[in-house]
Amino acid sequence: MKEETAIHVKNLTKKFGAFTAVNTISFKVKKGEIFGFLGANGAGKTTAMKMLIGISTPTSGEATVAGFNVNTQPESIKKNIGYMSQKFALYDDLTVKENITFFGGIYGLTRKQIKDKRSQLVEELGLQKIVNELVSSLPLGWKQKIAFSVALLHNPKIVFLDEPTGGVDPITRRQFWEMIYKTANQGTTVFVTTHYMDEAEYCDSVSIMVNGKIEALDTPKKLKEQFKASTMNDVFLKLARG
């Protein structure tokens, strides 16, 4: 059986003037995989991610995301992926219901589809009491769970999550990861960045970026063996400290 590739990156590079933010990185992500994209602040993760989601043009190199080329088909990529970040996910001054309707519309869902999706989300996440509340009034954990579901409204092939659990309480953080597992289990590829190293252990594969390059890429188990470390935190400290 042939395994499908969701993301295929080959020698991807991004330079800003004389500074190379992303330096000839290459990797593959399989369909339905949870791929952890780790690295220290300033290592180039965000720049790399921006190229993969079609909002930044590479200086050189290639990447295919959900079957589309980042250099020539960035608009098709945007339609076929979901994205959420810690910094921006939902509109604070719209209600939960309005956010779902708004993003559903952006993703081109019909009114009927939006209505069905909305009922489904309300049911699954237990939003009955808060569906008409402004997003600004909700705890961060709730916002992030809803934002993740909104990023999946159009059944994207891949979802990109940029530090989705930063600052979230430990129980909600785990509920969030159960949602990630469920999503991956249904065949959606999950590309996720995090600073919680216990979360790195939840990933099928983990890559670690250091100064614009991918210095390690494997399953958490093999990375721990390779770096003779007992936890992913130790692997990270060994690598990023040089």
Add this chain to the structure above:
Amino acid sequence: MSISVNNISKSFKGKTALKNISFEVKKGELFGLIGPDGAGKTTLFRILTTLLIPNHGEATVVDFDIIKDYKSIRNNVGYMPGRFSLYQDLTVKENLEFFATIFGTTIEKNYDLIKDIYVQIEPFKDRRAGKLSGGMKQKLALCCALIHKPKVLFLDEPTTGVDPVSRKEFWEMLKRLQNKGITMLVSTPYMDEAAICDRIALIQDGEMLEIDTPKKIVKHYSKTIYNVKANNMYQLIKSLKSYQHNYSVYPFGEFVHYTDTRTDFSPIDLQHYLTSKNLKNISIEITQATIEDTFMELAK
């Protein structure tokens, strides 16, 4: 006592942010305030740094009353807010000079205190603060909060969104400051950082859940925790959650932390159950509770 808080409450437009908070921080102590976003940590910081007035209760910082003696407190404490709040269009050096001047001192006078940290950003001293990387901003903010040699330092989530390496380095810096006699109140959402503090308070929804040393806090956890592992994490979590005797099921790195409702729990029963759910390579072993386990149990 460096900080003494007695029954502080604060609400905003009917929404309670803090409920009857009481605790003390001893002189020279590194005290951690551990809790998620929205727990009330920032409100508490703002009250103790005299930027907000509580609805009820009293507090003193270096023996000054937070309401009557607010001016004295401002001269004696350093505050590093969660959001970068230096002047973005001043350079590194200008920011530092500015803060030294408003506190009536000079960089030279207290250079000893910030030296270790400042040398790391000195190569960029003519760069505007707004153009610094996250880690650099954080170091500059710490220097500015220290330049008047405060007796107490308040650090509100200094490591949120910071990678594990920089986080470790930052806590090492705090440890060195502690050796120089500065009392610190630090908040963080990262439970693993709690272990570095002398004492910690766990806070959620405006209430203190527990205050103790990190070692003693985990001893308050009364149940036996098992590390459970199998070939498929998602199936494992689902199966454990549908197991009728489960008390708690939390993913924890490569394991799931499992506790059972029965006192005569036998791992073999669980092993059989998981096997019946088609899981393979099952292992079940007793493990120690962590601060995160304790927090989740208290917050349940």
